[in-house]
Amino acid sequence: MRRNVDSRTSSNASSEEIGSGLAPQKIAHILAASSDIQIIIDSVGMIKAVSAEPQLTDVLKTGDWSGSDLRESLTVESITKLESLLDHLANENPDATRSLELNHLIGGKSDCPIRYVAMRTGDDEELILIGQNLTTVADMQQQLVKAQQALDKDYEKYRYVDTRYRAIMDASTEPLVFAESASGKIIDLNDAAAKLFAGTREGLIGSSFGQQFSDMQRQEFFSGLDRDRAAHASSPVDTTTLRTNRAVRIYPTSMRAAGERLVLCRIELLDDQARSTMDAALHGLFEAGSDAIVLADARGSINSANDAFLSLCDISDDKDVNGKSFAEFLGRGGIDLKVLLENASRNGRMRLYATKLASRFGGQISVEIATTRLADTPDSGFAFVIRDTSRLEGMRETSAPVTDEAMRNVMELVGSAPLRDIVAATTDVVERMCIETAVELTQNNRVAAAEMLGLSRQSLYVKLRKFNLQNKNAMPD
Numbered sequence: 001m002r003r004n005v006d007s008r009t010s011s012n013a014s015s016e017e018i019g020s021g022l023a024p025q026k027i028a029h030i031l032a033a034s035s036d037i038q039i040i041i042d043s044v045g046m047i048k049a050v051s052a053e054p055q056l057t058d059v060l061k062t063g064d065w066s067g068s069d070l071r072e073s074l075t076v077e078s079i080t081k082l083e084s085l086l087d088h089l090a091n092e093n094p095d096a097t098r099s100l101e102l103n104h105l106i107g108g109k110s111d112c113p114i115r116y117v118a119m120r121t122g123d124d125e126e127l128i129l130i131g132q133n134l135t136t137v138a139d140m141q142q143q144l145v146k147a148q149q150a151l152d153k154d155y156e157k158y159r160y161v162d163t164r165y166r167a168i169m170d171a172s173t174e175p176l177v178f179a180e181s182a183s184g185k186i187i188d189l190n191d192a193a194a195k196l197f198a199g200t201r202e203g204l205i206g207s208s209f210g211q212q213f214s215d216m217q218r219q220e221f222f223s224g225l226d227r228d229r230a231a232h233a234s235s236p237v238d239t240t241t242l243r244t245n246r247a248v249r250i251y252p253t254s255m256r257a258a259g260e261r262l263v264l265c266r267i268e269l270l271d272d273q274a275r276s277t278m279d280a281a282l283h284g285l286f287e288a289g290s291d292a293i294v295l296a297d298a299r300g301s302i303n304s305a306n307d308a309f310l311s312l313c314d315i316s317d318d319k320d321v322n323g324k325s326f327a328e329f330l331g332r333g334g335i336d337l338k339v340l341l342e343n344a345s346r347n348g349r350m351r352l353y354a355t356k357l358a359s360r361f362g363g364q365i366s367v368e369i370a371t372t373r374l375a376d377t378p379d380s381g382f383a384f385v386i387r388d389t390s391r392l393e394g395m396r397e398t399s400a401p402v403t404d405e406a407m408r409n410v411m412e413l414v415g416s417a418p419l420r421d422i423v424a425a426t427t428d429v430v431e432r433m434c435i436e437t438a439v440e441l442t443q444n445n446r447v448a449a450a451e452m453l454g455l456s457r458q459s460l461y462v463k464l465r466k467f468n469l470q471n472k473n474a475m476p477d
Contacts, residue, residue, distance in 0.1 A: 369387075
């Protein structure tokens with residue numbers, strides 16, 4: 001029917017000419033057969049007549065429309081469209097047509113979309129609306145929208161799961177590899193595994209898993225895995241990586257994902273396992289050892305100290321020492337600390353250094369300190385192992401008293417030399433012994449020895465020349 005209307009418009013034929021070829025009854029029959037609903041309204045939108053298919057009649061209750069305003073059955077946005085149509089056709093050629101889509105209310109809740117073609121009936125005061133029901137099309141569009149929303153929701157869920165999976169893989173310090181059971185090719189791995197294989201994640205994906213090891217072929221590994229699967233158990237495999245030559249143990253776990261059989265390989269570094277055992281043993285020694293142990297940073301600030309050190313210094317809580325300089329607990333303070341750090345930095349370690357340890361309440365304890373530079377730590381810190389020698393000092397003092405013979409030797413000098421010569425000779429002996437001791441304690445460091453003796457460097461050089469000690473062991477400046 002629309003083709004007839006368009007043809008009539010393009011050829012500017014009048015309605016009388018069309019009517020002369022077709023009877024009005026025939027035209028009405030064609031309109032009814034080619035559309036779902038026909039409505040005749042006047043120029044202001046009042047319904048004069050309506051005809052619809054039984055399905056629409058039941059849904060829209062069109063039997064009650066005659067004599068009412070068409071706007072009463074439309075949604076708000078469709079009322080605006082209808083008024084625009086009435087204004088448009090009132091000011092145009094009587095033979096003009098126009099199409100539009102109107103949504104009719106259904107029970108005040110949902111709506112029924114209908115596409116209309118509007119034209120005049122020949123009477124300037126009447127319009128006929130010939131409509132096609134779009135409910136089926138709208139339902140299909142709604143289904144497509146719901147399907148798209150479901151896809152979007154599934155995609156977001158996939159991204160969420162994939163992000164969690166990738167975060168776990170990247171955060172794991174243990175090498176993890178996913179491989180195809182059938183082909184043995186790597187389908188995914190984390191950064192720890194890529195580093196172990198001396199490659200990149202992108203470069204290793206798609207390569208053979210068995211070829212990453214020096215003594216394991218793909219057939220051997222996966223055939224063994226098949227036997228383990230039949231026995232409902234997966235035995236670990238010990239092997240060595242090809243490029244990095246690291247001893248490892250592989251723990252395979254078979255699984256099925258999306259119909260494909262996969263193997264998750266968790267790789268344990270055997271040398272790291274031995275290191276972990278040693279770390280645990282060293283931690284136990286630190287906590288329960290009888291010798292005091294202090295761990296400090298490169299500047300000598302204490303990072304941690306064990307209970308033995310806290311007991312020596314009469315300190316109840318390690319919070320009272322953490323962050324403080326180790327010099328605060330040494331008898332000669334910064335001088336002792338400088339000697340310890342400089343010698344350990346230069347030689348890697350300082351075996352024994354005798355000094356005093358200051359307690360919290362002002363007491364001093366004779367100790368021997370062994371210092372080691374921890375080059376593997378981020379800030380190249382130091383470890384101090386401190387042993388209490390106060391009991392040994394007491395034994396030395398008891399076992400080496402001033403004897404009567406020594407007193408007589410001193411007394412024999414009286415009369416054979418002036419008193420000032422006797423004192424000078426005795427002073428030279430004591431002075432030489434102190435200088436030699438300071439040189440020995442500081443590992444031949446003249447700057448540290450001068451600070452320890454309370455002398456300037458120039459004064460120390462004079463005394464070294466006096467006692468012919470300037471070339472002893474080639475002491476560094």
